[in-house]
Amino acid sequence: MPIGRLHHLIVDCPEPAVEGRFWSAVLGQPITFDDGDFVVVSADTTSSGLAFQRSAQHRAPTWPDPAVPQQMHLDVMVDDLAVATDAVLALGALPLRGDHVFADPAGHPFCLIPRPGWAAPVHPGVEPAGAPPPE
Structure with missing residues (x-):
């Protein structure tokens, strides 16, 4: 319990x-x-x-530099990495080292991850870029 x-x-x-x-x-x-x-x-x-x-x-994380550890990070599942990348950058995210790793406005790192197969689509009815056409 x-x-x-x-x-x-x-x-x-x-x-x-x-x-x-x-x-x-x-x-x-x-x-x-x-x-x-x-x-x-x-x-x-x-x-x-x-x-x-x-x-x-508040001291913003300097990850991957260990001077100020990342403190926490969020993984955000997305249907389409390219579309999501453009969207978070437009909102003010800053790219960090690594694929699809960003910092929010206060410097907290977060990652965009492709939606796992077990998860429902973030945007039902919208096929991710590069997805095979429905049969």
Whole structure:
């Protein structure tokens, strides 16, 4: 029997509103709470999600340089890596070393990964680039 259930993953950052808008756009989920110092992105007000809290002393990760470790990173599954890459770059992500590895506006690394076969499409009805035509 579990002890509990995940409420939110809390991420320190200098500007919670900036992080909230970025991840809201990447994940297609709304900002469900914002008090200026704490912003939540989740499917709705009763679902777990990502939360961003103001940290005046935040030091952005310098990964892969170990001077400041990556602290955390998210893997974001996508239907089409090329389309998703263009989209996150347009939102302000910065490319890092490695294929499909980026930093969000506060410097937190994240990876775009091809959607695994067991997962439902992120965008049902949209075939990823290079996918064979349906039979």
